[in-house]
Amino acid sequence: MSQVMKPSTAAQKLGILLSAAPEDFQQTPISREDLDALRENPPQWLQDLRRNGPFPRDVIAQKLGVSNSGLARGGLTDPLDADQIGELLANPPQWLEHERSVHRKVVAENERLKAERARQGN
Incomplete structure (x- = not known):
């Protein structure tokens, strides 16, 4: 079965x-x-x-280059379609630019920590 x-x-x-x-x-x-x-x-x-679309939260966050939490902080709670995401990418509001910057820093720090753990493990 x-x-x-x-x-x-x-x-x-x-x-x-x-x-x-x-x-x-x-x-x-x-x-x-x-x-x-x-x-x-x-x-x-x-x-x-x-x-x-419409797309779920995690897909929207990925397409916009932010975290799910960043979407919430930006006030995006409803599903968006491809055109709406395209509009946000073409004319990013200040919150989106900020959240993308924060997300890039978090990803970079996670990569740095991962590399550091790998070096310490060898």
Whole structure:
């Protein structure tokens, strides 16, 4: 018997917003085989969601180059589509520029610490 997951888990693994997926996807548990099939040969609705959104928080944060917390501090709580993200990137508000700077510093510090731990371990 194949393992199944909740639609919300499958949506998260696919990087899509569950509420934007078709009703049958939202209501049906997904097997690992079905998930793999969706990844390998995505139907048109999945291709459209991945390209145009609306996107979940973690995808929005990644596309904007900020953390999930940075989105919250910036007041972004609703899903955004590709056009809205494009507008933010084309004309970044001050909070976005600040959060991108903070995020870059955090990532750089994490890389520095990782390299330091690797040196100490050798």
